[in-house]
Amino acid sequence: xxxxxxxxxxxxxxxxxxxxxxxxxxxxxxxxxxxxxxxxxxxxxxxxxxxxxxxxxxxxxxxxxxxxxxxxxxxxxxxxxxxxxxxxxxxxxxxxxxxxxxxxxxxxxxxx
Amino acid sequence: xxxxxxxxxxxxxxxxxxxxxxxxxxxxxxxxxxxxxxxxxxxxxxxxxxxxxxxxxxxxxxxxxxxxxxxxxxxxxxxxxxxxxxxxxxxxxxxxxxxxxxxxxxxxxxxxx
Numbered sequence: 001x002x003x004x005x006x007x008x009x010x011x012x013x014x015x016x017x018x019x020x021x022x023x024x025x026x027x028x029x030x031x032x033x034x035x036x037x038x039x040x041x042x043x044x045x046x047x048x049x050x051x052x053x054x055x056x057x058x059x060x061x062x063x064x065x066x067x068x069x070x071x072x073x074x075x076x077x078x079x080x081x082x083x084x085x086x087x088x089x090x091x092x093x094x095x096x097x098x099x100x101x102x103x104x105x106x107x108x109x110x111x112x
Numbered sequence: 113x114x115x116x117x118x119x120x121x122x123x124x125x126x127x128x129x130x131x132x133x134x135x136x137x138x139x140x141x142x143x144x145x146x147x148x149x150x151x152x153x154x155x156x157x158x159x160x161x162x163x164x165x166x167x168x169x170x171x172x173x174x175x176x177x178x179x180x181x182x183x184x185x186x187x188x189x190x191x192x193x194x195x196x197x198x199x200x201x202x203x204x205x206x207x208x209x210x211x212x213x214x215x216x217x218x219x220x221x222x223x224x225x
Contacts (some may be wrong), residue, residue, distance in 0.1 A: 006155075033212060033213075042217050042218065043213070048211055055198065065137060090156065092156075094211075098144075099163070100144075101159075105180065106154075
């Protein structure tokens, strides 16, 4: 069974640009969540999508947005990038969003 | 609110030593508890879980017991190996306040031969 796939693995962007990250969950999983991991703040919740609807949102500015498609694949977008957005972005896949989740390898975003 | 407090690292052990990483939590409602492990340059891997009080999660020689009375979920392993070197995260999830994970700060473990 294929795991959670995140693309790309690495990104380098310039301040002010925007970026889109992609996540393909495990087949049959309808919940996709996104987390930001930084050395200073640790793992912080961004948002969760279930059946194409945002079900929950963390405390991040509106520059961070996401969506989920009918095949459960999800994208997150960050607009007007800031240096502080440099982080590892992790996607988590879950059947219902209430039990264990399986994480992808992450996308390492560097903003210069 | 919900939060997880983990033992500060880093932790350095010799191979075959006994491992304990402490984890305590505060939660609204009845959380499920998890341990995840992260190897360098990788995402998080589920190590074990427990969904109700007194449940014991176990995997690859690691164990943790859900203790409601002490709000704890300590990770233990009887004999660590060099390949166990990684960062370990304790986490909780509860449906009462949304479904997101609340993670501890992580404990870095290095096992030396």
